[in-house]
Amino acid sequence: MVGFAYEMPASVPTGAQVTVVNRDAEAHSFSLRGRSERLVVPPKGSMSFTAPAEPGTYEVVCEFHGGMTTSLVVA
């Protein structure tokens, strides 16, 4: 995340270990809507999660900033 927005790769492989980097000076979450995957990434920090095993497009939201959304493509 940078500038209160997500920058995403075109896709990530199913089951991949994905690292989320926060380049902002505020915490952001990386939460897959309707699923258990949820990171709270501290300012200037990074965290990892395991991508879903099922291919698809997952909605990503920041729980702290309402306009911050993106899609995660798992292929």
Ligand SMILES: [Cu+2]
């Ligand atoms: Cu945020």
